Structures are given as structure tokens and as C-alpha cells.
Amino acid sequence: SGMASFLKRTLGPLRTFSTSPIVRLRGPLTFDGWYPxxxxxxxxxxxxxxxxRAAIKYGLRPEDYKPMDKDDIVRYAGDYPDLGVVTYDHKDPYESWTDRMHRRNWGEMVxxxxxxxxxxxxxxxGLESEDFTFWASVKMCLRVLVPMVLLSYYFSRDxxxxxxxxxxxMPKQYPYDFARxxxxxxxxxxxxxxxxxxxEGKGHGHH
Incomplete structure (x- = not known):
């Protein structure tokens, strides 16, 4: 029928796109049973x-899995694991990382x-910087605070x-008391x- 041919013309390209190799290479979205x-x-x-069960879900060994503390009202997030503090500097620069820029592997826990x-x-x-000195930090603060004090005084003096x-x-003068x-x-x-x-400056007051 006409409707069938119309749907075939309009939806046909969409079906072709959804099964194209580009979409099939989307990564974990194509795994059976994987849902966000x-x-x-x-x-x-x-x-x-x-x-x-929670450790397996997050790709961790059961002995390494530790959930967030329930009493921590800021960080508590159900069964989400507490991975501790692992910074960029903690990771080996010579490791063959999937993402070398951030030293992360594919599927690594976040x-x-x-x-x-x-x-x-x-x-x-801020303390491991080689050129860090106490007086350099004081000077940097004064470079901001001293101009602020001087400008505040200059603009607010009597x-x-x-x-x-x-x-x-002076306040604007009105002939009638509109507020009253x-x-x-x-x-x-x-x-x-x-x-x-x-x-003429005669000094006589008038209104």
C-alpha cells in the first residue's frame, strides 16, 4: 500500500544507520545485557x-571493595566504592596506559x-613546587591587597x-508631598x- 511504501522510504535509511558499522562500534553499549x-x-x-555482588558490578575484587561510609552525609552514595585518593602523580608514567594523557585504562573505575x-x-x-617560598606567597597576596586598600581609601574618603x-x-525638590x-x-x-x-541676589526668600 501507499503507507507501507512511505514508511519504507522514510524508515529504511534509519534502519540502515542503526545497523551500520559506526554504530556497532560504540563500545560497551553493544554488550548483551548492558544498560546504563x-x-x-x-x-x-x-x-x-x-x-x-556490588564489587563485581564495579569491576573490583571483593577484598578491594569498600563502600562509602553511611555516616558521611556528603560522600555517601549507596554501594558506590570508596577508592581512596589516587592522583595522577601516583601512577607510573612508564605504564602502557590506554589514555596516556590522564594515565587511565579503558574501563578503569572512576x-x-x-x-x-x-x-x-x-x-x-602547592607545596611541592620547586620555586615555592613563604615570602613569594606573601608578596603575591600583597600585590592584590595593597591596591585594594589604596583604591578603597581613595574612593571613600571624605x-x-x-x-x-x-x-x-541634593534631594530633588517637589512642589507637593506626594508620599504623604x-x-x-x-x-x-x-x-x-x-x-x-x-x-538679582537681593536675598529675599520666595517660593
């Missing part, structure tokens, strides 16, 4: 059987704090000739007398 939900942390293991210990970090403590973000101005008349009264009931002096 299988890698989500499960409940905290309560017995030895659950511990072994620690919870892995982003803090990647290879693009120049230092992990001198009327000091540089301001905007020129000082708000919301429903007539502001003309509440006139405001604003004194000034005439142009």
Missing part, C-alpha cells in the same frame, strides 16, 4: 553476598574525587574633591515650600 541503569549506585550492601586529581593539575598541594562614582546632589498623599489623597493638599533666592 546497571551502573547507577544501588542500595548500601548489608551482607557479604551484597558486597560481592573515583568520586577524580576531577580533583586529574593530570592537568599543576600541583595537588574630601569633597575626591573622585566619586557620581557627583553629589499616596495612595488616594490629593497631593495639592500638602504643598511643600522650597526656599530659593532671586537672580
Amino acid at each position: 541503569r546497571d551502573h547507577k549506585p544501588g542500595p548500601y550492601p548489608e551482607n557479604e553476598e551484597e558486597r560481592r 573515583g568520586m574525587d577524580m576531577m580533583n586529581y586529574r593530570g592537568d593539575r599543576l600541583t595537588f598541594t 574630601d569633597p574633591n575626591a573622585l566619586r562614582w557620581k557627583n553629589p546632589a 498623599a499616596f495612595p488616594f489623597d490629593d497631593p495639592r493638599k500638602f504643598p511643600i515650600v522650597n526656599y530659593s533666592f532671586d537672580v
